[in-house]
Amino acid sequence: MAKRLLTPFQKFVKIEGFSGILLLMSTIIALVWANSGFGDSYAALWNYKIGIASEGFELKKPLLLWINDGLMAIFFFLIGLEIKREVLIGELNSIKKLAFPLFGALGGVIVPVALFMLLNQNAETFKGWGIPMATDIAFSLAVLNALGKRVPLSLKIFLIAFAIVDDIEAVLVIAIFYSGAIKTTLLFIGLGLLAILYLLSYKGYYSKFITFFTGIIIWLLFLKSGVHPTVAGILLALSVPIRQKIDTSTFIFQLENIYKNIKDASILKKPILSKEQIQAMDDLEDWSGKFQSPLQHLEHNLHGWVAYFIIPIFALANAGVIIDSSVGIEIPLIINIILCLVLGKGLGIPAVIFLAKKLNLIQIPADVSTRHILGVSFIAGIGFTMAIFIASLAFVSTPEYISSAKIGILLGSLISAIIGYLILRFGSNKTESLKD
Numbered sequence: 001m002a003k004r005l006l007t008p009f010q011k012f013v014k015i016e017g018f019s020g021i022l023l024l025m026s027t028i029i030a031l032v033w034a035n036s037g038f039g040d041s042y043a044a045l046w047n048y049k050i051g052i053a054s055e056g057f058e059l060k061k062p063l064l065l066w067i068n069d070g071l072m073a074i075f076f077f078l079i080g081l082e083i084k085r086e087v088l089i090g091e092l093n094s095i096k097k098l099a100f101p102l103f104g105a106l107g108g109v110i111v112p113v114a115l116f117m118l119l120n121q122n123a124e125t126f127k128g129w130g131i132p133m134a135t136d137i138a139f140s141l142a143v144l145n146a147l148g149k150r151v152p153l154s155l156k157i158f159l160i161a162f163a164i165v166d167d168i169e170a171v172l173v174i175a176i177f178y179s180g181a182i183k184t185t186l187l188f189i190g191l192g193l194l195a196i197l198y199l200l201s202y203k204g205y206y207s208k209f210i211t212f213f214t215g216i217i218i219w220l221l222f223l224k225s226g227v228h229p230t231v232a233g234i235l236l237a238l239s240v241p242i243r244q245k246i247d248t249s250t251f252i253f254q255l256e257n258i259y260k261n262i263k264d265a266s267i268l269k270k271p272i273l274s275k276e277q278i279q280a281m282d283d284l285e286d287w288s289g290k291f292q293s294p295l296q297h298l299e300h301n302l303h304g305w306v307a308y309f310i311i312p313i314f315a316l317a318n319a320g321v322i323i324d325s326s327v328g329i330e331i332p333l334i335i336n337i338i339l340c341l342v343l344g345k346g347l348g349i350p351a352v353i354f355l356a357k358k359l360n361l362i363q364i365p366a367d368v369s370t371r372h373i374l375g376v377s378f379i380a381g382i383g384f385t386m387a388i389f390i391a392s393l394a395f396v397s398t399p400e401y402i403s404s405a406k407i408g409i410l411l412g413s414l415i416s417a418i419i420g421y422l423i424l425r426f427g428s429n430k431t432e433s434l435k436d
Contacts, residue, residue, distance in 0.1 A: 019307035020142025023384065026315035027410070034320030046317050059220075067317050068392060071310045073219055073233035078306050079167050080237025081299040086164055088242055100364060101161035103356040104349050108162070108380055109133050109169050111348025112340040119336045127394040128333065128405055130177065132340035134170040134386035136413070137163040138311060140379050143417050147424050154365040155372050162349075162380065170386050171234050178393040179227045190221035190232065197239035206241050206294050228393065240298060245290040254287045311385060318388050321406045330404040337387075337408030342415050345381035350374055375424035381416025383409060 034042045046067075051060030061069070086092040092101070112132035120126050140159055144151050193214055200206065215236045222232040246254075261280040350373050356362045364373075391405035 018142075019138040019311060020136075020140075020145075022308060022312040023136075023138055023315050024142070026312040027319040027384075030316050030318070030320035031323075034322050039322065042320050046320075064317050067314055068389065069223060069229050070219075072314060072389065073230045074302065075306050075310050075314070076171065076230040076233035077215075077237045078299065078302045079164075079171070080234040081240060081295055081302070083164055083168060083234075084238055084240070085242060085295060085299065086161065090161075092161060092164065096363065097161075098165075099356070099362040100353070101158055101165050103352050103362055104158070104162045104377075104380075105165035105169065107349040107352025108135065108166060108345050108377075111351070112344025115344045115348075116336055116340045119332075119339065121332060122330070124398070125330060125333045125336075125395075125401060128337070128391060128401070130170070130173045130390045130394065131337055131387050131405055131409065132344055132381075132383055132412075133173065133390070134166045134383055135159075135163045135345075135380045136382045136384040136386065138307065139382040139384050139413065139417070143379050143382070143421055144376070144424075147421065151372065151376075151424055152365070152367040154368055155376055158365075158368070159376055159380070166380075167386070170390070171231065174228055174390065174393065175231045178390065179231070182227060183225045186221045186225035187227055190218045190225065193218050193221070194235055194239065197236070201239050201241045204241070204243075204245075208294070208298070211236070211240065230389075240295045242293050242295040244293050246287070248291075251287060251291040254283070258284050258287070314385060314389075318392065319406065319410070321403050321410070323407070328400040329407065330401055333401060333404045334408040334411070337405060338412040338415065341381040341383050341387075341409070341412030342378070342419065345383075345416065346374070346378040346419065349377035349380060371423060375420045377420070378416050378423060379420030381420070382413040384413050387413075 030042070033039070046064040047062045049060050049062050050066065051058070053060055083092075092098045113129050116129045116132060117126070120129070137160065140163065141156065144156055144159065197211065197214060200210075215232070218236060219229045219232045223229040258280045261283075262277050350370075353362070353364075353373060357364060387409045388406055391402055391409065395401035395405060
């Protein structure tokens, strides 16, 4: 029974782990491409404008922004689905389950942000305070997977729950602090459409086609309103119902009837289906659609696309930093981001967790030791995807700061990964329980 229950989680870990490998490959390709003799083609490709234009309306953006504003909206939509599932039925559905990753996430946000503000000496780079907030779940899980059985399953569950809480915090920061001048009329129209979808979901009606086409309109309204369109992805995901239309007993009863109909219609043993069998197969598809959770079905279908296509493409388009002394870079910003990712995460997370444990506010699993928490805290300093995304928003009009931030993110993430891996790889295998 336990094996069957863990299978979806293990599949999630496998997908995210392989996605981390693709991320690494995309990052290396981007860096080599941007700094090779073909560097001009790298910049030209992502700056090439595509879109539509007519009298009174224009939607033309560089390919880079189609990825960051468009494809990343799908990434955030998936995050929204994961957040809703975890809050309703997963690792965040109770105070007891939420407490451990919540305090870890608080430490992983408050300390790096405070450290960034403390170390920052340039008023123009202050806007980058949100960069060291989030953890890249794909890269982080790839590192944990490389350690095999040296880390307990509960530590991977903590990392995923922690990263989801981190994502919630990052999304709120993006919505509040990194959106442009707000055009309230367009925003309220978008929110009104979302309210209609929420009402339909509450009443038990859901159509993937209505959600898809309405979602495109909402994305466009958010884009034109000044609120970053990826926020629309999160809000749209919350309108997808998690409830099934029928329960398991009803589905099994219908399966038995369909099985009997197919069996009764197969007496002639023809090489093609009879009309009765075709009807039974149509009934099976219909009842299967009613039995599946819309949220779970969408999450399952999108996960591979996001992990194996969208995130690697994002890395390929954004990680190509030109490393050249002739290109202006902000050294203090690079150092600040490295310190915030490595020390802010690596020391901030365990400090808050141990304080919360001392105050009896959380319960740490028996198979998670002090070394495990220290190791995974440094691994949480891998802030690649979300950190680069926030950097592109914070310094949208200052390319040299974006390049500097990316260098800091890449180096900080690499150092964090190495330290975390070494702590978990070469530390004692003997578990030191943190339970009283």
